[in-house]
Amino acid sequence: MRWRLKKALARAEQPSPRRQRPARPVKGAGALPAFAPAYxxxxxxxxxxxxxxxxxxxxxxxxxxxxxxxxxxxxxADEARAALTEPTVAPCAFCRPDTELGIDLA
Structure with a gap:
């Protein structure tokens, strides 16, 4: 009985022979590629x-x-500058658009 269990566990731990599909990108997530137009x-x-x-x-x-x-x-840019003056709008702490706009929110 133990050898059957060990054999089943060994078979389950082996990678699947099927080719894995790459993950689909999520809309709006991630940086744009470098070849994207500047605008x-x-x-x-x-x-x-x-x-x-x-x-x-x-x-x-x-x-x-x-x-x-x-x-x-x-x-x-002018809309972003105006929006950052509102109390219900905050700049991203990662990309810091307030720095890009020349606004000191400290």
Missing amino acids: IRTGFVIQQKRTPAGPEPALIHLADCSMIEGAPHRIR
Whole structure:
């Protein structure tokens, strides 16, 4: 009986002979590739999060930030600058769009 169990465990631990498909990219996640046109890689986006407890503060990101989640909306630099003055909007701590815009939020 033990040899059957050991044989089954050894068979289960072997990698599958089938080829694994690469993971599908999530829309809006990750940085844009270097070959993307400059007008797409530059700019700003706003990301809004909704939770069961209510909306969280919106985040402003650089357009090529790798921390963007969900479906962000593209905005112009002047709109990003104005949005960052609102109490319900915060800059991304990773890509720091406030630094790019020349705003000191400290």
